[in-house]
Structures are given as structure tokens and as C-alpha cells.
Amino acid sequence: MPTTAMMIEALVAMRHDPGGVPHDHFWQLVERFRADLVNQAVGILGNRPDAEDVAQDSLCIAFRNLGQLQDPLKLGGWLRSINRNNALLMLRRRRVERLQTRGQLDAQLPAPATTPTGTKLEAAGRRQTMDKVARAVDSLPEPFREIVVLRYWERLKNPEIAARLGIPEGTVKSRLARADRILVKALHRLWSEEDA
Numbered sequence: 001m002p003t004t005a006m007m008i009e010a011l012v013a014m015r016h017d018p019g020g021v022p023h024d025h026f027w028q029l030v031e032r033f034r035a036d037l038v039n040q041a042v043g044i045l046g047n048r049p050d051a052e053d054v055a056q057d058s059l060c061i062a063f064r065n066l067g068q069l070q071d072p073l074k075l076g077g078w079l080r081s082i083n084r085n086n087a088l089l090m091l092r093r094r095r096v097e098r099l100q101t102r103g104q105l106d107a108q109l110p111a112p113a114t115t116p117t118g119t120k121l122e123a124a125g126r127r128q129t130m131d132k133v134a135r136a137v138d139s140l141p142e143p144f145r146e147i148v149v150l151r152y153w154e155r156l157k158n159p160e161i162a163a164r165l166g167i168p169e170g171t172v173k174s175r176l177a178r179a180d181r182i183l184v185k186a187l188h189r190l191w192s193e194e195d196a
Helices: 003-015 023-045 048-064 073-108 117-140 142-153 159-167 169-195
Strands: none
Touching: 023 048, 023 073, 023 159, 023 169, 048 073, 073 117, 073 142, 117 142, 117 169, 142 159, 142 169, 159 169
């Protein structure tokens, strides 16, 4: 069985002559990172089946874009970056699907008997507020966005977030506090733009 160093050397050679090195070396190397990628995606998505799909997609993307890897010794970080982006993309898709489903359900519900105009205005206001919150969360830098999603969407407690992300609980608290401050400013800006 080749060592990690040997496979990285093969990876370097593959970058210069893709046809000259067996692709098995690449797959053996990235397979060593697969469990880490799955765990990372579980931390973002909250379930293992989706996390396994994301990790598999990430490995396929990495293989197709091997030429973009500047330093083969940084393969692990490169794979985790691809994987995190894929997991966050799946999370956004889920949110959009939920909002669309919610909108379809709202459209199917009969209008309330009392003050229909006020109720429709309230529903429109709620949708507008949810849209602004989603835009503000999307604008957060990645480590803060990940913690906000786990805390407010997945409703995890700080110790659970720390365990999922493999970071100290104090880091979770400080990132969450900073994310809250950034969100307040972003939401204020979004509402100010609307009033202008």
C-alpha cells in the first residue's frame, strides 16, 4: 500500500502528465480524507445521507479540477474547502425549497374570514422579512454563517455545535456573538435600502 507521501508524489506527476499516472493513486489518497469530508458535511447539514452525497460530489469535483490544486501537500484543505461549499450550497437549496413549499401552501390555504387585507399584508411582510434574513445570513463570512445555520436553523445548542465542528465551545460563543452583530448591521442596511 503506497504511503500518503508516495501518493502525493504521484498526484504531482499526474498534474504534469494526467495520462502517465494511474488514477487509482488519486482515489486512494482522497479516500483517506473521505470520513473527514462526511463529518464536515454532517456538521453543516445535520444528516449523514446528504453528507455522504456531498462528500462524494466533492471528491468528483476535486478529481475533475485537479489542475487547480496549486500545492499537492494542501490537498486536505483544498478538499475540505470544496466540500464546505458543496454542503452550504445544498443547505441553501433546501432553504429555497422550504420557502417555495411554504409559499405553495400559503397559496392553497383559504383566505381568513376576518380582515383579509391585513392578514395578506402580514403574510407578505413575513415573507419579505424571511427573505431579508436569508440574504443577511448568506452575506456572512463562512465560519460565522455555518454557526448561525447550526444554531438558528438546526436549533443546536453551543456544546453540540462545538462537537460537530470540532472547535472549542468558547469559539462557538464568540463567533455567534460576532455573527449576531454582523447580522444586525446587515439587516439594518437591507431595511434602509428599502426605505431609500
